[in-house]
Amino acid sequence: MTVAARPASTAPVARPGWWDEPFGVFQTNLREIDAGLDVEATLDAIEEHGARVWLLNVGGILSHYPTDLPFQTRNPHLAGRPGGDLVGDALSAARRRGVRLLARMDFSKVAPAIADAHPEWLYVSPTGARQEFEGLVSVCPSAGYYQHRLLDVVDEVLDRYEVDGFFFNWFGFNEVDYAGRVHGVCHCAACQEGFRARTGLDRLPERAGDEHYRAWRGYATATIDALTARVRAHLAARRPDAALILGTAADVLFHEANNAIGRTLWPYATGEAVSALRSARPGKPVLVNAVAFWDMPYRFAAEQPEMLGQYLAQAIARGANPSTYVMGPAGHVAYDGLSAAAAVTRFHRDHRDVYAGLSPAARVGLVRPDPLDDDGRFGTGVAEHRGLLTALVERHVPFDVVPVGALADLGADPATDRFRVLVLPDLPSLPDPAADALERFVRAGGTVVATGRSGIGPDGAVRDWFPGERVTAVDADRDLLTSSYVQLDGAEAVEGARLVPRHGRHHRLAWRADTTPRFRLVEAAPYGPPEKAYGHVPGTEPVAGERRHGAGAVVQLPWVVGTAYRDTGLTALRDLVVDLVTERLGTPQVALDGPEQLEVVVGRSRAGLVVHLLNHSGQRGNGYGPVVPLHDVALRVPGLAGRPARALAGAATVVDDGDDLVVRLATVTGLEVVVIEDGVGTHE
Template identity: 30%
Template sequence: MAWWSKNNLRLVQNNLREIDANLNVDALIGQLKEFGANVLMMNAGGIVAFYPTKLEYHYRAANQQKDLLREAIDKAHANGMKVIVRFDFSKAHESIFAKKPEWFYRTKEGKEVNYHGIVHSCISSYYQQVYSLEIIDEVLTNYDVDGIFFNWFGYNTFDYSGNDYGICHCGSCKTKFQDMFGLDLPAKADVNDPVYNKHLIYREVTASQMLDRVHDLVKGKNKDIAISTYSDHKVDIIRNESNTGKDRPLPKWLYSASENVKSIEDSWDEKLISNCCINAVDLVHRFTAVSKYEINIRLKESLASGSGLDFCIIGVFEDYPDSENLPVVSSVFNYHKEHEQYYGNFQSLSEVGLIRPRITRQADSKEYLGIFKMLKEEHILFDVVQQKKLVDNIELLKRYKTIIIPDILAFTVEELEVLDAYSQQGGCLLSTGRSFTQGEENQLFMQRSFDAKLEEIKEYSRESSYLKTEDKQVFKSFMERDWILLDGSFCRVKFGSNAIKHLPLVNPSLFGPPERASGHSISQEYFGLGIVTTEQRKSIYLPWQPGRLYYKYGYDDNKRMILDLLDMFADSRSPICTNAPQSVEVFFDKVDEETYILHLLNLSGFNGLTYYEPIPIHNIQLNLLNLKNCKQLINLVDDEKISYTNDDDGVKLELPVLSDFAAIVLKV
């Protein structure tokens, strides 16, 4: 069994600077031991070699006086820690560029990008495709590493200051793109340009080829060396990041760690997810940390979602100028170390699957994120299924009573066949937005599954359009609200005779001045909901974007609409019933045949922009509907007694107060 397969990583990454080449390893190991860390990630090579490399085209850290890599590996191993070494081949020292300029990225005008002495390379070039393997081989041959990680893997057109230099036009890219498609490279990134869409394929293919080479080299050396990067192709540990950026648009995404973990954990059995909690507020401001309350949420969401722990700072702890978050990190790491036996092998209890779109050009990611947020707030347990993994996870889909498809324009023929088989076997499909509108095969699926035929996609912006909630038997949350706003994409579809139509479109009219705000009419042609219920299938189609509206604006109408439909037409039953408010994130999983684990995380300290200490929440009641005959309840966080009773419909328990985080093991 590979060492990482236990899924118990407590990883700390020291993202080293060149000036750290002679760092005090004993001090670093001592800090890691205080944290309870069991994995150290540190730089090995690429931009800068932190060991005495013998390769001509590998720049070694200036003024390095020792073999830092060997000392760190030896002392980490002596203290029971694994070591993952970090490479970054996206750039190289300008001295390498001076010798081998053909290895590097070029703008359309043929210019290189030299960022303060570090020059951008290209993944398609000889440097990354071939010479990088010589660097990796040198490290693997001479050092007893446990894993390798690649930073910034793939095609990147930006420098650290945010300047975009456009698609690479180096000789390798020109030749390989011409060989693959018989075309010249596109001039710029434009999703409406078919040549650029071919370039996206080219990028994916060449990046995969690179990972194929890395995989063959590493596993040929030692199959027990873990491979990790941000891609899922030929890697053992998929890495994501929970981070922030000053220029990132609002709203802030509260569920970053949960989504990062679930989107991998729920779709791959054979791969681990390690979600790196970045300490810094921004790439520019690496030496100031985000709030300790935000770090606390990220780490605990990662853990409760089924991952280990992963934390990163720039440089070393000794001279890092912001240590406020370190006690929080140490506390969570040591909690996991103490209770490790309950973590690493969660088994889902969800009956709802939410499909994560393959790439954003085929979907509106805000729709997916908005529905993710809805389900989290309402304590509906769900799994995230990657669109790209649908065909591989046919058996997995059978456990879901409902699959939600959030504004995914196109599926492959094979993916459509999987969804069709799921529907034919009685599963409920709930589709939103522009799903199944791109291409003939998808539109035929829309007609077959939802009895809906697309006429056009209308974009509403500054228009006073609405949907009418006229059937209060269905829309039980709208007894006193007859209209809800409509904004964004609306698919004008004609529903057939098999579809029950709801939410008629309220056509736009004047909205100003107030004296002219009238004249709306109810459409007899277009509707915001069609429901098909037959002996063979149950399908719900909302040709607008409730998730996107909820993500952007937070209007509760959009969430209540989805909840009403799930309650009325979907058979899925959440295994948890609770009075906990929306600001409590709930996780419930099976550990083994006799053990379940329940987590509650108090998110009430988040006000939409700032993270504060959470407000204690009292008397939280939970009914765990899938459990029978609980024999023992173990509170992992503190000594507070939690009362429970076994009832006919499950195990009922009450948490007197949730200050921050609860972790409760139930033995049956």
């Protein structure tokens, strides 16, 4: 049965607090044998690291304080600690030093005795089995432990300790366990009833890929969001100066940066995640927890130092707060990357004036598809998104990531909305609220650059404000694409023309009469043997088109050029699509003269315009190694001549060149930050 929600205020509550200013965190994730933790030695290490906030295990799976609740498990090793209260000792020591203490809670599992007493709280697999791992039993967020008893635990902690906030670990539905085993969608009574009430469907899916799995994810997300909002409201009423660090409904948004066996490195993952969070929830702070070990099954093997530093450099560049996560007491495990993490954390601490209020400010928005948005035939737009993101990074075009779900909140006036160009990467569906917001954006003067299926419906019809009118054919099979090209110039003969291979998937369109065509399709001809490799003729069918709409424009390229770039590495493909973005952008926000391994991130803070330069030259295989110092880098900022400017990490020479400000950097090693103050001043 469904457990009634515990009464809590659900009215919107203003939640300003200490978390609105820059802060750094150090997490000691304790085992039960660590109950004798030396809190003073730990705080020494935390302060040396540059952090002023300590994230400590408090309750949930195991209570590191003498809990009196019958559905909590008191750590038996507390009996060997003088006073028997690790949390009380840690809080007292932290207060003496001015360090904040966050309570780490994990409600995902309970001890077998509690599980046996309350089977209605448990996760139930599609086969009716419960989920057990290392002697602990998983519980379900739909059921009574989460929905009712969770707040009892929070209240016990609040009654005893003036903690500065809470972080809830593994706060979700356990479809997969720690070992990576897929158990599937929970089929407990509460999930069945809740899913039916929300969706009207009588049968739950069993696992990802099943029919109605997307509806299940909607139910699961709504359940977690509603519970998060209740906890946040409860905290606001009981302890207004305590933050909740969790999901979209919390005070502080959270992302964990980690590595895993079998996962191909996506080098920009942390920056992308933070950018998406900041775009979807403007004004909310973000915490990035960088894991010091290499994959969960190898908690005592150190992550590569440069990888750990890269996590946090990307985090602070996008306006997040850095957190470092170790197992056990600080200093007990030889994590080689801690020095790299500490360098970024101290940098963030030492430049609080720059990071205070740092917000995204790029004029290009790259939409991130929903990875569950799979049409069953062509898959998702994730590969296209990543190809386009890589292309923008390498061409030094500042951008911010916008989740597709946040498009409906897009501002309609480019004069007040910071975006000038929005890039839609092969979106297999575009919900009407998002499409309506995009049309308003274009009509008011913005530009949309759409690739792949973006704007194309399942029936092949194209949205009526796009350049295309309808799909005439889809070339997705290799045989349809082999030895065909896209011609980038107007040459009259194929030989000698600028050609790029047509690879991936191309939706051929019938174009509207007022569309300006771009590029031409060169149809296939024999490619072998060499003696027969001729016969291509210049085509007449456009591969892309541009159309005015109101004061703005839509550029449609119904071909997965980003995916093609990821697969081939041909920079001509990269430049084709990035040029479509930059030519509509006009005067660049900033222009960088430097190697393509430098990523440019633009933001604004109380200090002025803030430009981060991230050196990705250490990227190798499935991780990061030492970077190559990059020399003689110049950052040009159009129209800001005369502004005071400085570099935070290295030496810089600041000069005016006409109306432009030019900052010359002798060397960019890892992370460089250029700050250009508002107002007019003189250079030193």
